[in-house]
Amino acid sequence: MLAIENLNTYYGSSHVIQGIDLKADQGAVIGVFGRNGVGKSTLLKTIAGWIKPRAGAIVFNGVRIDGQTADRIARRGIGFVPEDRRIFPGLTVEENLTLGYLQVPRRSSAGNAAALRRIYERFPRLAERRNQNGTTLSGGEQQMLAMARVMIGEPRLLLIDEPSEGLAPMIVADLFAIIGEMKQRGCTILLVEQNVQQALTACDTFIAIERGRIIGTGDASDKDDCARLMHAISF
């Protein structure tokens, strides 16, 4: 489904991603762990098309997507929930959500309406606040909105960056339940998360990154692998 080969990304002269290789099968949840500033978010941004890689290839469902614009990548079925949620100020909850329709280019109006209905059933708080400015929601609700507006596009690959940051444990549990539901639907997920213990419960496999390179991989259900991971990333 997703194959990344020898990916190299720069910020100016700073070489952030240094030759990452990664493969992800359909329905797999892969944890991406590492200390701050090692390139985890940059990896997701490169896949999402926010940053153009200088070398390497990203192949999604048999098509090379590196070098494509972010909107084309989104329309190929890759959803991105960035670290700071990026809710649009001045747009209502519903406007934030319906922007997500554009991720599915050929869906009918009825299909869009049905997708919105499903989102409101799954997130009743958003339904209650549909006419409210998105940025006036609480942090947890904003995170749900950020997830929901990507889910409305029914992505096949979901990139999630630090979803639990600054949220109450109950909301974090709900978030991981949603990640589980997306997996059940066959969605592949790359999850960047500082809360490693919690994230490992949702992941099938993981990679550990240090200075832009993968320094370890493992099975999230294997205790020895997890112990090695915790040691490698030195939390």
Added chain:
Amino acid sequence: MSTAIEYFQFVLAPQMLIGLVLGVAVILVALGLTIIFGLLDVINMSHGEFYALGAFIALALGSIGLPFWLLVILVPLLMLPVGYIVERGLIQRVFHSSERHVTTLLLTFGLGLVMEDAFRLVFGPNPLKPETPIAGAIDVFGVFLPLYRLFLIVGGAVIVALVALVVYRTRLGAMVRAAAFDRDMAASLGVPVQHVYAGAFAFGVALAGLAGVLLAPIYSVFPTMGRDFILMAFTVVIVGGMGSIAGVVVAGLLLTQVQAISSLYISPVWSDPIVFGIMVIMLMVRPQGLFGRLGHG
């Protein structure tokens, strides 16, 4: 008491009415400018020349017999592809450079110079005045008001309302506001930001063209006509809040009234320094303007 009423009727009100008509004219020109600035962060120095282009196209098409009311619809439609091509063909090429503000400013400035000279070559340097589409005048509480100027005030209000409706009440408008605030996030939701940018630029240019058609019967058509309005339009955009539609309306009406009344009570020579002085003070005290930027809540 009667002296005060007469003073209002014969001195103040006509002056305020002149200010109001000028205000609507400036708002029409500044509307496109503020949308382009709010969304693309591009200071379009050729906006005045697009305003002139609209007027010249209307003049040319009017001379072959097309009625004015058809031109009001046709000219903005013709300007749309012009704006789209300019954005995709010129502005996009320098948009991603680190010196974007300078390069786009210089590029559009150069484009404006080329257009101005092209107008001079094709139409000559002298002012041309199209026929006023609505003849006659009415008496508004004793104040003489040409009917076309009344139409301009009402038509201007309708245009502003329609633009605000599109920007703030439609999904297309939501796309524009989202792309204005956060290009990357909007793109990751599937918003084709490059086309939205080009479309918004084209929309702004079409609005300038529409202003050209509507204002030509009052202010005449000549190669440098864009310069007359563009300084005031920039001032309105800066004072109102760069990219704010409400800001353009409020600042447009306010500053043209300041201009009209100060020329009455102080001197017409002082009206421009006062208005531009307000802009300078605004930049020092409240650089974001009266209202926020487009897409910034």
